[in-house]
Amino acid sequence: MNISSHPSALLRTLISAVLLISAVNVTGARAEAARISINWWSTPAWSVDGDVYGWQKQMIAEFEASHPDVEVDLTQLSWADATTKLNTAIMARRFPDLVSGGQPATWALQGILEPVDPYLSDADQADYYPAALQKYTVNGSIYGWPWFTTTYVIYLNLDIFKERGVQPPVNGNWTWDEFVEKARQLTFKGEDGQQVYGFGAIMQPWYYQSFGILLSDGGRLVSEDGKRFMLNTPEGVSGLGKLVDLVQRYKVSPLAMGSVTDADMTKMFTDGHLAMLAQGTFLIRSLEKALQEGNGFNFGIANYPIGQLGRPVSLHEGVGGFVVFKQTNSEKRDAVMEFARFITSPENQKALSNYGVFPSRKSVGNIYPNDEYLAWAQREAVPTLVIPPVAPSWLEADRAIVPFFQLAILGNAPAEQAMRDAETAANRILGK
Incomplete structure (x- = not known):
């Protein structure tokens, strides 16, 4: 039967098509609305193809590929303006989700950081050098994801x-x-x-x-x-x-x-x-x-x-890492923590050799196989590290x-x- 010879059939077909398109649009809108957006503020790292934010962009691309419901927006901070912008954001109570460095003890005592303890297993904690966790421990809770050490x-x-x-x-x-x-x-x-x-x-x-x-x-x-x-x-x-x-x-x-x-x-x-x-x-x-x-x-x-x-x-103050600011949505908090875990994972800490620093996790292994001095420092000196008091x-x-x-x-x-x-x-x- 030729649909064109029956107007009512053609009308029904057109209506069905419109409804289908509408359903697709609604589904897409809902998916877009459900998409989790993480705002990561970061100072420069090492250069990747001439881009000092290249490592961050690489981490974002890899994470988003395996987490299609999450998007990570990178705010690039210079060393010159990072402190001012962070302090301004905190005073205005308009926090980013994730920040490298900062003042973990001060911010934790102000009640504006998320504790990381619920996301760390016993094996995780045992894998970190003691000084790495010490840097982010305030009143018995851990308020950061350690990333690198130096001494x-x-x-x-x-x-x-x-x-x-x-x-x-x-x-x-x-x-x-x-x-x-x-x-x-x-x-x-x-x-x-x-x-x-x-x-x-x-x-x-x-x-x-x-x-x-x-x-x-x-x-x-x-x-x-x-x-x-x-x-x-x-x-x-x-x-x-x-x-x-x-x-x-x-x-x-x-x-x-x-x-x-x-x-x-x-x-x-x-x-x-x-x-x-x-x-x-x-x-x-x-x-x-x-x-x-x-x-x-x-x-x-x-x-x-x-x-x-x-x-x-x-x-030495030489422990760096990432802190997560307070979240009102538990699903987003989980996503930010998952991203922080990803960028500080043992596998991704191997890239710290580009920075001339050392991993915060013992399981990473020697990241300087071709440099006897840095390899010795990672093996022998990093375990001697203690950090100054974290009290503000x-x-x-x-x-x-x-x-x-x-x-x-x-x-x-x-x-x-x-x-x-x-x-x-x-x-x-x-x-x-």
């Missing part, structure tokens, strides 16, 4: 070691006495009259290059609740005394250790005026490049010397206590008095 090490100018007939520490570990003895042998005046010191590390607010020695005898910075300064103990005073001795007793460190800047101390090392330097692992690639270009020197790396604590320790008032307290430590190092106050004064200043701030 401080002791750099060795092996050319100076060889010149002075000094052996570097076996496997990069040494006792305090061994460290001091080597530092004494490495302190001398060159033929040109230039003084070479055995070791250098700065003591400045918010820089922790000296704290691997300060805490080596078991001293602890603050109480569990972050409200009391705890370093004024025999262990803490002993650690400060070691720093004083390096300058005042053994004279293996420059007096400027108590006042010089980070950049100046590093320059002393790269210019050959220090045989050993405490500095971040970021310096490894710079020293490798200089050596390859023919204007560097042979170097090695080691852990901080082992004191009464019985193991090396390095204090710690930075202010740190700024208050360091001048007293500097006075002791410069020989202007006994270690015991400096520690008592530091305790008074710190508790005035921490106890607020």
